[in-house]
Amino acid sequence: MFSKYDLIVVGAGHAGCEAAAAAANLGSSVLLITMNMGTIAQMSCNPAMGGVAKGQIVREVDAMGGYSGIISDKSTIQFRMLNKSKGPAMWSPRAQIDRMRFAEEWRLALERTANLDIWQDSVVGLLVKDNTVYGVKTSLGIEIESTAVVLTNGTFLNGVMHIGEKKFGGGRTAERASTGITEQLVELGMEAGRMKTGTPPRVDGRSLDYSKMEEQWGDENPGKFSYTDTEVSTDQRCCWITYTNDNVHETLKEGFEKSPMFTGRIKGLGPRYCPSIEDKINRFAERDRHQIFVEPEGWNTCEIYVNGFSTSLPEDVQFKALRLIPGFEQAKMFRPGYAIEYDFFPPTQLSLTLETKLISNLFLAGQINGTTGYEEAACQGFMAGINAHQKITDKHELIMKRSESYIGVLIDDLVTKGTEEPYRMFTSRAEHRLLLRQDNADIRLSPIGHELGLISDERLAKVTQKVTDADALVKFTKSQGIEMTDANPMLESLGSNTLNQNVKIHSLVGRPHIGLQDIIKVSKPLAEATKVLDKETIEQAEIKIKYESYFEKENEIVAKMLKMEDKEIKPDFDYNKIVSISKEAREKLFKIKPRTLGQASRISGVSPSDISVLMVYINK
Numbered sequence: 093m094f095s096k097y098d099l100i101v102v103g104a105g106h107a108g109c110e111a112a113a114a115a116a117n118l119g120s121s122v123l124l125i126t127m128n129m130g131t132i133a134q135m136s137c138n139p140a141m142g143g144v145a146k147g148q149i150v151r152e153v154d155a156m157g158g159y160s161g162i163i164s165d166k167s168t169i170q171f172r173m174l175n176k177s178k179g180p181a182m183w184s185p186r187a188q189i190d191r192m193r194f195a196e197e198w199r200l201a202l203e204r205t206a207n208l209d210i211w212q213d214s215v216v217g218l219l220v221k222d223n224t225v226y227g228v229k230t231s232l233g234i235e236i237e238s239t240a241v242v243l244t245n246g247t248f249l250n251g252v253m254h255i256g257e258k259k260f261g262g263g264r265t266a267e268r269a270s271t272g273i274t275e276q277l278v279e280l281g282m283e284a285g286r287m288k289t290g291t292p293p294r295v296d297g298r299s300l301d302y303s304k305m306e307e308q309w310g311d312e313n314p315g316k317f318s319y320t321d322t323e324v325s326t327d328q329r330c331c332w333i334t335y336t337n338d339n340v341h342e343t344l345k346e347g348f349e350k351s352p353m354f355t356g357r358i359k360g361l362g363p364r365y366c367p368s369i370e371d372k373i374n375r376f377a378e379r380d381r382h383q384i385f386v387e388p389e390g391w392n393t394c395e396i397y398v399n400g401f402s403t404s405l406p407e408d409v410q411f412k413a414l415r416l417i418p419g420f421e422q423a424k425m426f427r428p429g430y431a432i433e434y435d436f437f438p439p440t441q442l443s444l445t446l447e448t449k450l451i452s453n454l455f456l457a458g459q460i461n462g463t464t465g466y467e468e469a470a471c472q473g474f475m476a477g478i479n480a481h482q483k484i485t486d487k488h489e490l491i492m493k494r495s496e497s498y499i500g501v502l503i504d505d506l507v508t509k510g511t512e513e514p515y516r517m518f519t520s521r522a523e524h525r526l527l528l529r530q531d532n533a534d535i536r537l538s539p540i541g542h543e544l545g546l547i548s549d550e551r552l553a554k555v556t557q558k559v560t561d562a563d564a565l566v567k568f569t570k571s572q573g574i575e576m577t578d579a580n581p582m583l584e585s586l587g588s589n590t591l592n593q594n595v596k597i598h599s600l601v602g603r604p605h606i607g608l609q610d611i612i613k614v615s616k617p618l619a620e621a622t623k624v625l626d627k628e629t630i631e632q633a634e635i636k637i638k639y640e641s642y643f644e645k646e647n648e649i650v651a652k653m654l655k656m657e658d659k660e661i662k663p664d665f666d667y668n669k670i671v672s673i674s675k676e677a678r679e680k681l682f683k684i685k686p687r688t689l690g691q692a693s694r695i696s697g698v699s700p701s702d703i704s705v706l707m708v709y710i711n712k
């Protein structure tokens with residue numbers, strides 16, 4: 093029934109979809125096996141993409157030829173650029189998403205992708221010989237062969253869901269758990285752990301009184317994720333904000349003794365930055381209210397996601413407490429919140445390509461590696477799909493540097509340091525975040541996508557043109573002056589000091605709160621010079637003018653750091669021959685097998701003096 097594939101991807105969540113699409117677009121024959129074709133790219137929790145640091149990841153995946161940005165744009169119901177009042181390194185695109193449309197768009201995109209077959213079934217085991225994977229076994233008893241396998245099982249491996257004292261096996265509400273894979277991999281010598289997460293109840297939006305809540309609209313001129321010419325709706329749906337209160341907290345506390353979170357019935361660590369409402373009440377007892385974001389799940393559905401109210405308390409307690417929130421007095425519940433615990437594989441067992449060190453040609457991506465979040469999963473899937481293809485076609489592996497992408501930071505963090513709790517991306521994890529901005533992801537990464545074959549010549553040419561045009565515009569502002577009589581009314585209206593002599597446009601853009609678009613309105617030469625340029629090119633020039641000196645300093649730091657980062661360590665390097673490093677460092681170095689001195693320096697337990705000694709040996 094099945095001939096041999098180049099690659100089998102197990103699971104069609106955010107990681108699996110990107111992995112399958114990337115490898116197929118590169119030319120591998122791919123079979124995507126997923127338990128339920130009705131839940132391809134299902135958003136298990138919040139219907140939103142992007143956010144702080146996560147939005148940058150979506151843009152990076154898009155810049156290299158992944159699909160997440162395009163699909164998000166097609167299903168956006170509200171868009172906001174977060175942190176716009178801060179520096180550009182913090183600007184983060186976030187979109188409220190139509191959950192059903194997102195899943196449908198992903199499925200249609202996969203159906204349109206050449207070299208990609210889909211099979212609905214559950215994988216129960218791997219075909220492994222001589223520590224090399226060569227296919228999978230399914231619950232229908234079928235054995236399907238492939239040269240490589242990417243596992244992206246999400247929260248499904250031995251998943252157990254909890255609502256109060258009730259407990260069900262399952263990978264997500266109304267879906268079966270996956271058994272067999274963890275057990276086999278553990279038997280083969282891999283280590284598995286347990287993590288947990290939770291989700292809030294969903295309610296019927298027709299039963300809410302929005303007049304008691306604050307409206308929260310998106311941006312007036314909504315942006316988007318993809319650098320391609322995707323169209324986004326200029327219509328937006330409103331979200332709302334309301335708050336819990338003492339009565340809500342007291343009611344929730346009635347259920348604490350039945351809460352699996354407090355009775356210790358759930359094993360594993362949960363996401364610290366996405367706590368349940370019971371956790372928040374417990375940890376921040378001094379707070380008399382917590383914010384609740386009331387978010388529509390789509391354009392046409394009345395289903396509402398109660399963001400901030402993640403809970404696994406008994407459903408009747410959830411319901412009683414919800415009705416005490418302003419605007420929720422008559423709320424009808426569609427689905428209760430629940431918690432889930434699942435298996436993951438500590439990611440220090442992977443190499444930087446996301447291939448397992450133990451079993452050749454087996455790659456792991458997404459929540460299975462201890463991460464949380466669609467964006468974190470999508471970018472790992474994308475990278476695993478690429479690297480699986482590269483490996484089986486004997487091409488170079490793709491390892492992203494920490495200084496060139498959030499994707500590089502994420503994978504390096506996971507593989508080098510591991511994670512004890514669900515890992516999510518933050519801007520603070522990226523030491524070179526000033527360079528890793530959402531506005532320049534295409535400039536940073538499209539050449540890489542192009543070299544791989546995922547970005548067309550035309551698309552790369554557009555990026556190159558943008559850089560050339562932005563540089564030319566910066567140059568123009570340095571030579572072109574502005575009359576003070578033209579500038580002063582605009583400066584006054586924006587609360588900036590007026591001029592007492594004519595200046596170059598460049599020096600005005602250097603001022604806070606003054607942008608090129610403000611000056612275009614009052615300077616005919618600038619308006620003329622920019623009339624054929626798009627918004628992004630003008631923005632790129634403005635960011636360069638305002639932050640050029642900071643970028644230069646950061647680039648100098650990166651150049652210094654790359655000297656260490658580029659110092660390669662051979663995979664079979666024998667750390668036993670170094671006598672003067674600590675026992676802990678030796679053990680960790682053997683376990684992680686760092687590729688470079690830079691990676692070695694980030695392993696916990698490896699000290700700067702261990703690195704100095706190691707450097708001497710490598711230089712020998």
Ligand SMILES: Cc1cc2nc3c(=O)[nH]c(=O)nc-3n(C[C@H](O)[C@H](O)[C@H](O)COP(=O)(O)OP(=O)(O)OC[C@H]3O[C@@H](n4cnc5c(N)ncnc54)[C@H](O)[C@@H]3O)c2cc1C
Binds near residue numbers: 133457463
């Ligand atoms: C209850 C809940 C709450 C969550 N809360 C949050 C949150 O607050 N914040 C946040 O950022 N993230 C949250 N998440 C996590 C978020 O859903 C994941 O990070 C993201 O979906 C992971 O993507 P993935 O592709 O790794 O896995 P998933 O999206 O889980 O997809 C896994 C896919 O694999 C398929 N599959 C699994 N096993 C098999 C098998 N053996 N054979 C065939 N197919 C298989 C499944 O059917 C599914 O399609 C939550 C998840 C759940 C379930």
